[in-house]
Amino acid sequence: xxYDLLIVGAGPAGSFAAELLARGGAKVALxxxxxxxxxxxxxxxxxxxxLKAWPHLLNAVGRTIDELDLYSPSSKRLHxxxxxPFAIYSRLAFDCYLRDRARDAGAEVISEKISAxxxxxxxxxxxxxxxxxxxxxxxxxxxxxxxxxxxxxLLVGPLPPSDMEVAFGYRAPLxxxxxxxxxxxxxxxWVGYAWAFPRPDHISFGxxxxxxxxxxxxxxxxxxxxxxGYYQQCEGENVRFWQAETSPERERLQAHxxxxxxxxxxxxPGLAAQTWDKRKACGDDWxxxxxxxxxxxxxxxxxxxYALRSAELFADAYxxxxxxxxxxxxxxxxxxxxxxxxxxxxxxxxxxxxxPFTERMIEFARGHRGVKRVLGDLVAGxxxxxxxxxxxxxxxxxxx
Numbered sequence: 001x002x003y004d005l006l007i008v009g010a011g012p013a014g015s016f017a018a019e020l021l022a023r024g025g026a027k028v029a030l031x032x033x034x035x036x037x038x039x040x041x042x043x044x045x046x047x048x049x050x051l052k053a054w055p056h057l058l059n060a061v062g063r064t065i066d067e068l069d070l071y072s073p074s075s076k077r078l079h080x081x082x083x084x085p086f087a088i089y090s091r092l093a094f095d096c097y098l099r100d101r102a103r104d105a106g107a108e109v110i111s112e113k114i115s116a117x118x119x120x121x122x123x124x125x126x127x128x129x130x131x132x133x134x135x136x137x138x139x140x141x142x143x144x145x146x147x148x149x150x151x152x153x154l155l156v157g158p159l160p161p162s163d164m165e166v167a168f169g170y171r172a173p174l175x176x177x178x179x180x181x182x183x184x185x186x187x188x189x190w191v192g193y194a195w196a197f198p199r200p201d202h203i204s205f206g207x208x209x210x211x212x213x214x215x216x217x218x219x220x221x222x223x224x225x226x227x228x229g230y231y232q233q234c235e236g237e238n239v240r241f242w243q244a245e246t247s248p249e250r251e252r253l254q255a256h257x258x259x260x261x262x263x264x265x266x267x268x269p270g271l272a273a274q275t276w277d278k279r280k281a282c283g284d285d286w287x288x289x290x291x292x293x294x295x296x297x298x299x300x301x302x303x304x305x306y307a308l309r310s311a312e313l314f315a316d317a318y319x320x321x322x323x324x325x326x327x328x329x330x331x332x333x334x335x336x337x338x339x340x341x342x343x344x345x346x347x348x349x350x351x352x353x354x355x356p357f358t359e360r361m362i363e364f365a366r367g368h369r370g371v372k373r374v375l376g377d378l379v380a381g382x383x384x385x386x387x388x389x390x391x392x393x394x395x396x397x398x399x400x
Contacts, residue, residue, distance in 0.1 A: 003029040005318070006128055006138035007107075008114045008151060010034070013290025013307035014144030015098035020315035022106035029136055030102055031128070033113030033145075043167070043197050043204055044091050047381030048084030050305040060097035062089035063200055068379060071185035072362040075240040080372065084380035088182070088197045088204075110136070116150030126285070140323070141286045142314070144307075147267045149292035156280055159294065163275050165192075165301050166214045168265035169206025169223065172257055174198065175234040184379075185226060186358040188242050190219070191349040193300075193358075194226045205230070205261075208301040210270060227261075228253050268301045269294040276339040282326045287314050295330070298342040299349075305381060306334060344388070 005021060007014045010032035018030040044062075051057055058064070066085040070078040103109045112130040119128045119141065126141040143151030147164065174180055180198035187193055192209030207223050222242065228250050229241040271279070271294045281293040290307030297303070310330055317326040352360045365372040374391055
């Protein structure tokens with residue numbers, strides 16, 4: 001069972017690469033080792049930038065979002081009506097959609113778990129063996145199995161904890177009255193943010209923060225405050241998200257949620273600028289895609305756009321017969337922006353004029369249409385970090 005390419009990992013990066021390569025005539029084996037019905041831990045947000053680049057993504061079962069509530073660390077609210085809507089997907093539905101497209105294009109989808117310790121390079125071929133004893137060989141190996149990629153550790157070494165972020169949360173029921181706003185709330189006193197993303201049949205709640213800043217119990221307590229406040233707001237109460245006070249209503253809500261919510265957790269790459277400078281994503285007969293390569297926004301943790309774009313760039317390089325050009329392609333296409341985001345992360349979550357930058361950013365936007373428009377572009381994925389703070393300050397002091 002010999003293939004041109006062995007792609008390990010059937011998330012967005014692996015499946016999209018398999019589809020494009022198979023359509024281009026390559027013989028592809030796509031390994032999906034995730035247990036059936038188990039979704040990846042992820043908020044599932046797909047930016048407007050991604051939807052414009054690949055409109056077929058709208059065919060997946062999801063929810064299109066054209067309004068968003070942003071909250072500052074002190075719970076100041078900014079309501080955004082988005083010029084460019086984004087989408088929220090169940091990762092189970094989204095990944096299945098992309099995997100089915102790969103299969104329809106001619107890739108062979110193999111439901112076997114492949115671990116890096118059972119991958120060997122011999123006689124100019126990669127050989128991969130599953131836990132069940134089956135074996136496959138390929139001329140090229142692509143690792144697309146996420147932030148904890150064993151293939152990445154094998155080929156380029158492990159990332160230090162400072163280059164990783166943590167996301168955790170709960171999948172919880174939709175409110176009984178079906179009022180379910182999309183919310184992003186910056187954390188008080190912590191690096192990162194909380195989210196509430198409504199999907200067709202449930203809400204994904206979560207917190208993303210750096211691994212260095214991660215403390216499970218206080219952050220879990222903070223998330224429960226956020227979740228409880230969210231449901232109270234859905235029921236028409238005027239409450240702040242970040243309050244630890246108890247009340248009969250809050251206790252009732254929390255008791256109900258603790259019997260219905262399903263917990264999840266995941267690691268996300270959040271590479272430092274110096275890591276972007278030296279870490280490679282390909283070699284003569286191998287490549288890393290998506291999270292396995294570290295391709296995620298260090299400020300927000302968003303990685304689906306970069307997973308799909310890296311798959312596209314790699315497939316193009318491979319089909320042109322110049323797979324090594326993939327390294328130059330991703331650096332020129334989005335590498336500089338991710339490196340800049342890494343430099344911006346301490347400032348984005350730092351202080352600005354005596355308050356958190358996220359607090360000032362929302363304060364400015366509440367009183368200025370131009371700043372509000374820039375934040376909408378940031379959510380859509382159209383506004384980069386290179387000139388974000390400079391643009392916000394310039395617009396904030398321009399007459400309304």
